[in-house]
Each structure stands twice: as C-alpha cells, then as structure tokens.
Amino acid sequence: MKYWRKHHPDIGVDDPRYHQVSLMYSVLIIMLLYFGLIALLNVTLFDDADIALYDFLGFVMVACVYSYVRYGGNFRVAGWAVIATLIFVLLAFIHLAEGRNYSLLWVTILPPFAFFLLGPRAGIWVTGLVFTYSAWFLYQLLDQQVSANLGLGAFLNFVEVGTAQIFLFRYYERSRIKAYDQLRQTSITDPLTGVYNRLHLDNTLKNLLTRANVSEQPLSVLLLDVDYFKRINDSHGHLVGDDVLVALTKVLQNGTRDLDLVGRWGGEEFLLICPDADAKVAYQVAKRLLEQVRSQPLAHGISITVSIGIATSTTNSTAESMLQVADQYMYEAKAAGRNRIGADQLPAE
Numbered sequence: 001m002k003y004w005r006k007h008h009p010d011i012g013v014d015d016p017r018y019h020q021v022s023l024m025y026s027v028l029i030i031m032l033l034y035f036g037l038i039a040l041l042n043v044t045l046f047d048d049a050d051i052a053l054y055d056f057l058g059f060v061m062v063a064c065v066y067s068y069v070r071y072g073g074n075f076r077v078a079g080w081a082v083i084a085t086l087i088f089v090l091l092a093f094i095h096l097a098e099g100r101n102y103s104l105l106w107v108t109i110l111p112p113f114a115f116f117l118l119g120p121r122a123g124i125w126v127t128g129l130v131f132t133y134s135a136w137f138l139y140q141l142l143d144q145q146v147s148a149n150l151g152l153g154a155f156l157n158f159v160e161v162g163t164a165q166i167f168l169f170r171y172y173e174r175s176r177i178k179a180y181d182q183l184r185q186t187s188i189t190d191p192l193t194g195v196y197n198r199l200h201l202d203n204t205l206k207n208l209l210t211r212a213n214v215s216e217q218p219l220s221v222l223l224l225d226v227d228y229f230k231r232i233n234d235s236h237g238h239l240v241g242d243d244v245l246v247a248l249t250k251v252l253q254n255g256t257r258d259l260d261l262v263g264r265w266g267g268e269e270f271l272l273i274c275p276d277a278d279a280k281v282a283y284q285v286a287k288r289l290l291e292q293v294r295s296q297p298l299a300h301g302i303s304i305t306v307s308i309g310i311a312t313s314t315t316n317s318t319a320e321s322m323l324q325v326a327d328q329y330m331y332e333a334k335a336a337g338r339n340r341i342g343a344d345q346l347p348a349e
C-alpha cells in the first residue's frame with residue numbers, strides 16, 4: 001500500500017484521482033530530497049552560501065506544500081505552488097551561477113514536473129516561457145567569454161539532472177502502465193459480477209473461432225438465461241436479484257475449466273465460450289451446470305433454474321451465426337418448459 005493512503009483513506013486504487021495523488025506525493029518527495037541534498041552540497045563542497053540559501057528556501061516552500069496537501073489541500077493549487085517554487089529556485093540558481101558549470105542544464109528538469117503536475121496545456125506554456133527566458137539569458141552570456149569550467153560542479157550538475165530525469169520518467173511510465181492496465185480491465189469486465197462483459201466475449205469469440213477453424217478444432221458456446229428472474233426481482237427486490245446473479249456467476253466459474261470463458265452477455269443472460277469442446281462435451285458441461293444451479297439455493301435461500309442453448313462450430317461458422325443458433329436453442333428450451341438444454345442433437349436421456 002502507498003504510504004500516502006493513510007492521509008487520504010478515501011482515495012482507493014479505483015479512484016480516478018489515485019494516480020494524480022500518487023504522482024504529487026512522489027514529486028514532492030523527490031523535490032524535498034533534491035533541494036535538501038543540493039543545499040548541503042553547495043554549503044559543504046562548493047562553499048556557495050548564496051545558492052544554498054535559495055535551495056534551502058525551495059526546500060522550505062516544498063515542505064509547506066507537502067503539509068498543505070497532506071491536510072487535504074487542493075491538488076491543483078499545490079501543483080502550481082510546486083512549479084512556482086521550482087522556477088523561482090532554478091532562475092535564482094542560473095543567475096547566481098552566471099552560466100558556469102553548465103548550470104543552465106538545470107532548466108531541463110522543469111518539463112517533467114510541469115507536465116506531470118499541470119497537464120499538457122499549462123505544461124507547454126510554462127516550460128516554453130522558462131526555456132525562452134533561459135535561452136535569452138544564455139544569449140546574453142555568449143560574448144562574455146564565460147569559461148566552460150569543466151570541474152566537479154559541471155560533473156555533478158550533469159549527474160544530478162540526469163538521475164532526476166531517469167527516476168521521474170521511470171516513475172511516470174510505471175504509473176501510466178498501471179493506469180492503462182486498470183482501464184483495460186474495467187473496459188472488459190462486467191461491474192456487477194466481475195466476469196467478462198459482452199464486448200470482450202464478442203471479440204474473444206471471433207478470435208477463438210478463427211483459431212478453431214484454422215486448427216480444425218471444435219468450439220462451443222453456451223448461452224444461459226435465468227428462468228423467471230423477473231419474479232425474483234419483483235418479490236425480493238433488485239439488490240437480492242443482483243446477489244443471485246453474482247452467486248450464479250460463481251457456480252458457472254467453478255463448474256467450468258480454466259480454459260473456458262465465462263461472461264455476462266447482458267441482464268440475466270450469461271455466455272460461456274468453450275474452446276476444444278465438441279457438441280458432446282458442450283452438452284455435458286451444460287448438463288453439469290444445469291444440475292449445479294438447481295441443486296442448491298444460490299443467495300438469500302433463493303433457488304433458481306436456468307435454460308441453456310448450445311451452438312458448436314462447423315467449418316463455415318461465424319461468431320454471429322453461432323450466437324444466433326445458441327439464442328434460438330435457448331428460446332426453444334424456454335418454450336419447452338425451461339430448466340433444460342436446447343441443442344442441435346440432444347442425446348437420449
């Protein structure tokens with residue numbers, strides 16, 4: 001768990017603010033460490049009290065922003081305060097260093113901070129203005145024959161700026177990938193039951209069917225619909241109905257192989273995609289599920305039954321044709337009295 005969560009227990013991993021807050025705390029800590037370290041280096045190694053003073057001022061200002069954020073302050077205000085502090089210290093530094101020791105290198109630290117904290121639009125304006133000013137400042141120095149002075153100071157400026165950039169971008173990229181994964185997971189998941197949603201089932205069925213046709217392996221789909229589900233909602237309420245759907249999902253997951261895909265097709269309808277399953281295997285799976293569902297109360301002591309339609313691929317099947325067949329058999333099962341299986345050739349019981 002991120003350490004900052006104790007200050008903001010209401011911001012969970014699923015909260016859209018999570019990554020922004022995480023980024024803000026990381027930036028604040030990186031800046032505190034950097035300002036502290038550089039102030040120390042300037043006092044001890046370079047004996048430059050003027051520059052150290054500005055670094056120390058930066059440290060104090062960032063510490064103030066840290067406690068502002070920690071006690072519930074507005075993140076946008078905090079972001080601008082951090083960037084203003086950084087620009088203040090950077091400009092003070094390049095002025096005091098008068099271009100020696102590649103001091104202007106330090107302005108390249110600004111873009112990641114400005115873009116992360118202010119977003120792309122303000123980020124480009126802020127960095128654009130500071131870079132323009134720095135270029136103008138450098139231009140003024142051109143005819144003053146400032147010595148390149150390749151001493152320890154230049155070396156440390158390069159190392160410090162370089163490592164800060166590496167860590168910032170590494171952090172940013174990791175949090176971007178995490179956010180992307182979370183978003184992808186959400187886009188393919190049904191929020192109530194946690195199984196795949198229709199969009200993902202549809203895409204996966206197309207892919208698996210192409211693969212099945214190429215390898216000449218069978219593939220079956222089972223379309224499963226709860227019988228008289230409306231009655232459960234009407235007599236026990238929608239929330240109880242939801243619990244029944246969640247419990248049914250568990251039965252379906254437990255009753256199928258890891259290879260099979262279980263998803264919610266919509267409402268009280270579920271779709272199971274069973275790779276490498278011919279009509280006989282699909283029928284056995286359907287029979288087992290039918291039995292498991294009706295044999296026990298699922299939630300709040302409520303028992304249900306389901307009707308299942310099966311479709312098995314042939315060489316010219318498409319995802320649409322399979323779904324249509326499964327749908328048709330499911331309705332035939334309903335029409336025949338529910339709590340049963342509809343399929344092409346039902347084995348004699």
Ligand SMILES: Nc1nc2c(ncn2[C@@H]2O[C@H](COP(=O)(O)OP(=O)(O)OP(=O)(O)O)[C@@H](O)[C@H]2O)c(=O)[nH]1
Nearest residue numbers: 225226227228229230231233238239241242267268
């Ligand atoms: N609780 C709950 N109910 C849902 C959800 N999605 C759809 N429903 C309900 O599912 C019920 C489906 O009703 P019908 O289509 O009439 O079907 P049924 O009552 O199951 O009857 P048959 O399918 O003919 O056996 C409706 O009352 C919907 O409101 C959901 O996410 N949660």
